[in-house]
Amino acid sequence: MKHVYECSVRFDDLDAFGHVNNVTFAEYLQEARVDFAHRQLVTGNAPHEGVVVVHQSIDYLAPVPFRTEPLQVHVWITRIGTSSFDLAYEVSDTSMLFARATGVLVAYDVKADRPRPVSPAEREVLERYLEPAP
Amino acid sequence: MPRHVTLVPLRWADMDAYGHVNNVVYLRYLQEARVDMLFVHAPKQGAEQLAEGVVVARHEISYQAQLRFRGEPVRVETWVRRVGNSSFELGYEILDVDDGDRTVYAVASTTLVPYDLDDARPRRVMAEERSVLESFFEPEGPVPGKGKATA
DSSP: OOOOEEOOOOOOGBBSSSBBBBHHHHHHHHHHHHHHHHISSSSTTOEEEEEEEEEEEEEOSSOOOOOOSSSEEEEEEEESSEEEEEEEEEEEEOOOOEEEEEEEEEEEEETTTTOOOOOOHHHHHHHHHHHOOO | OOEEEEEOOOOOGGGGGGSBBBBHHHHHHHHHHIIIIIIHHHHHHOOOOOGGOEEEEEEEEEOOSSOOSSOOEEEEEEEEEEEOSSSSEEEEEEEEEETTTTEEEEEEEEEEHHHHHTTTOOOOOOHHEEEEETTTTTSOOOOOOOOOOOO
16 A cells, blocks of 8 residues: 655745756655654654654656646555665656655654664554555 | 865754754755855856756765754765766765764765756766866765665
């Protein structure tokens, strides 16, 4: 299963080249990831039981000019480890794929400032979104 | 070959609710360094067309340490990993250098494509661009780790 986030494009997401700036794609990925996490993943977590990004790659396939229709960001899980997991993302609309991305997240105890194990409840949710890497 | 050095100021709002600089902001620091190198420095060396259009085809970044807001800017070192016919690749480190000690916050690489915005298509790397880029050539510089945590 993949989580789908409807992502609006704001006028000031565009840079002087007239398309959505590369950094803004990383914001879209973040919005999609946080939407997934808050709806599905961390509902039972204490506030200090967070996750941090340790690695990310983004392949930009096509420029996004300004648009009023939202983009879709698909997020899914490609690996679940003891204290980390991998994500894949696609930024698209119904006719076009604009970017593909991957990320590695580490479950993190924000209060203790160190990694923590993925909890059984988190693992159960992550497994439902486990799909092959693109 | 020397690296291009950019000192990037931090803003307090670069930090997120975890009290550290958000992962997306690291890409913004890379962009500040890249723009300084390609749109400010390179034109002075004769490569004037990059500022007219160059697009990012790929980023890869591995986050190695947390950054927190402070008054001093952070250092971004940028170099050239590869120059092809119609693309080139930059390497970066975001770091502090203190008395020769290097604290690296992130290692990253970016593939860039010179782009004709009017025709909406890639173009070849020009000779003067190649010569400026090659003055920062460091093919063996650090690369972002796979990031596959062993755990």
